Amino acid sequence: MSNMKTKKLSLTQQExxxxxxxxxxxxxxxxxxxxxxxxxxxxxxxxxxxxxxxxTYFGFTEVTAGNPTVAVLIMLSVLLTGLGVYDHIAQxxxxxxxxxxxxxxxxxxxxxxxxxxxxxxLGVGGNMFKLAGSxxxxxxxxxxxxxxxxxTIQALGGI
Amino acid sequence: MEKFxxxxxxxxxxxxxxxxxxxxxxxxxxxxMSTLVVAGAVLGGLGLYEPLIKFAGAGATVxxxxxxxxxxxxxxxxxxxxxxxxxxxxxFEVTSAxxxxxxxxxxxxxxxxxxxx
Numbered sequence: 001m002s003n004m005k006t007k008k009l010s011l012t013q014q015e016x017x018x019x020x021x022x023x024x025x026x027x028x029x030x031x032x033x034x035x036x037x038x039x040x041x042x043x044x045x046x047x048x049x050x051x052x053x054x055x056t057y058f059g060f061t062e063v064t065a066g067n068p069t070v071a072v073l074i075m076l077s078v079l080l081t082g083l084g085v086y087d088h089i090a091q092x093x094x095x096x097x098x099x100x101x102x103x104x105x106x107x108x109x110x111x112x113x114x115x116x117x118x119x120x121x122l123g124v125g126g127n128m129f130k131l132a133g134s135x136x137x138x139x140x141x142x143x144x145x146x147x148x149x150x151x152t153i154q155a156l157g158g159i
Numbered sequence: 160m161e162k163f164x165x166x167x168x169x170x171x172x173x174x175x176x177x178x179x180x181x182x183x184x185x186x187x188x189x190x191x192m193s194t195l196v197v198a199g200a201v202l203g204g205l206g207l208y209e210p211l212i213k214f215a216g217a218g219a220t221v222x223x224x225x226x227x228x229x230x231x232x233x234x235x236x237x238x239x240x241x242x243x244x245x246x247x248x249x250x251f252e253v254t255s256a257x258x259x260x261x262x263x264x265x266x267x268x269x270x271x272x273x274x275x276x
Contacts, residue, residue, distance in 0.1 A: 027182045029178075029182045032178050032181070032182055033175045033178050035178075036171070036175050036177065036178035037171035037172070037174060037175050037178075039171075039174065040173065040174025040177075041166075041171030041218075042167070043170065044167060044169070044170025044171070044217050044218045044221045044222070045167045045170070047166065047170075047217030047221040048166035048217035048218070050217075051216065051217050051220075052162075062216075067253075067256035067257075068256070069217065069220070070221070070256055070260065071256050071260040073221065074257065074260040075260065078264040078265055078267070078268045079264075079268070081268065082271060082272030094178050094181060095174050095175075095177030095180070095181050095188075095191065096171070098177060098188045098191065098192065099173060099174045099176075099191070099192070099195060099223055099224075100170070100174070100221045100222050100223065101222070101223055101225070101226070101257060102221075103192070103223065104192065104226070104257075104261060105264065105265065107188075107189075108261045108262070108265040109261075109264070109265045109269070111265075112266060112268060112269035113268055113269045113272050113273070113274050114274050116274065120269075124266065124269045128262070128266070128269075131188075131189050132261065134189050134193050135189075135192045135193055135223065135226070136258070138193040138196055138197055139193075139196040139197070139200060139226055139227050139230050140250055140251075142196070142197040142200040143227060143230030143250055144234065144246060144250065146203065146204035147204070147231055147234035147238065147246045147250075148243075149204065150204050150235060151238055151243060151246065
């Protein structure tokens with residue numbers, strides 16, 4: 001496929017591609033992974049702590065404690081995003097802050113705050129799900145398909 | 160106590176998968192998050208995500224892949240009660256807290272904070 005792509009490019013473009021390839025900084029993959037592991041691990045441990053709190057002091061069960069835990073994490077993430085702290089952590093942690101649900105809240109909050117100058121309806125309301133929308137769209141559609149397949153299999157007497 | 164260690168390891172591990180998708184496959188954060196959500200939904204459909212949650216607690220529920228799993232779970236739960244139409248009506252049943260919280264707090268955040276340079 002990459003061959004087909006390069007064929008369409010003119011000679012100077014190909015030269016430029018080679019030129020740029022050498023100069024793109026190499027990503028420190030291992031270091032990034034270690035950072036993502038630590039940051040992601042800490043966020044999940046905080047989540048576990050919150051879950052324990054809800055289970056011990058507010059009478060939630062292991063199943064129902066998930067919802068308030070996620071809500072509190074999202075609230076914290078929005079707060080940190082608004083204060084400008086989350087982006088600094090994200091610079092260091094990479095996927096460690098993007099993959100947990102806090103990253104989802106961060107994309108919602110940062111898009112909402114960023115577009116506030118364009119007005120509250122078109123700016124905040126319209127752009128809030130600019131990035132997070134794809135997560136919801138693909139999540140819902142794939143969940144719909146998966147659930148349909150599962151129901152069909154069950155109806156046919158499988159699994 | 161061991162629950163905390165498991166949450167750290169599994170949660171961190173899922174983030175490492177995300178980081179590898181950033182660095183090795185050169186995906187954007189939005190692509191990575193969408194892929195993980197779809198993966199979570201598929202694992203949920205295969206019945207593999209619930210055991211992971213039992214094993215790792217918040218290590219499996221906090222990463223975004225759990226969103227996909229919860230969508231499937233809500234759809235299947237509702238389908239059990241009301242038939243096929245439940246797939247449509249129940250899809251947000253479990254994830255309602257996360258989505259509403261993101262909207263509500265995100266909106267409040269935009270009222271309270273100004274964008275920073």
